[in-house]
Amino acid sequence: MAVEQSAAFKTAVEDSRKLTGKPSNDQLLELYALYKVGTGEDFSKSPDPGMFDLKASNYAHPTELHMYQGKAKKNAWKKHADAGLTPEKAQEQYVALVESLKESVGYDANKVPETVGSS
Template sequence: MELGKLFDQAVINSKTLTEKPANDVLLQLYALFKQSTQGDIEAEPPSNQFDFITKAKYGAWQELKGKSKDTAMQEYIALIAKLK
């Protein structure tokens, strides 16, 4: 099966997990998804220092800067498979 189709299936499977993953895993999933679909982050860091959720999401995605979309897709697929 082609990587894009496997990724799309993993995204669908992520919505049917039996247990909600821990926050750090959710951040990892978010960052891998964004890196897979959009590539490196180009947005400015959040300016509101009290918006902790947005800051955490930004930081998680920023850590993946330079990772290829294909590699991010493979890691996302593997993480979802591990969580199932």
């Protein structure tokens, strides 16, 4: 379902690519989930991450596998979908989070935007 994206949301999406520092994994998961809900993507039609989603695993301890990135992203998105968060509210929360991150991790308006998913 196509959702109307506010000008503030579109600006925040662009600004998120101009952060100078790296947000925490939890903050990145929150950005991902709010973006997915905010753009109206249908959680129920999203494929489940693969069993061997090894491209970027998160480890709680060096020897203990905590969770795979794909599963963590899907779970973050599911949390908001299950809570009934509307796309409009998700966009507002996304904008607020990006503004907070601009203060905490830094922001450069002149920075060439990073490609989503780059390291």
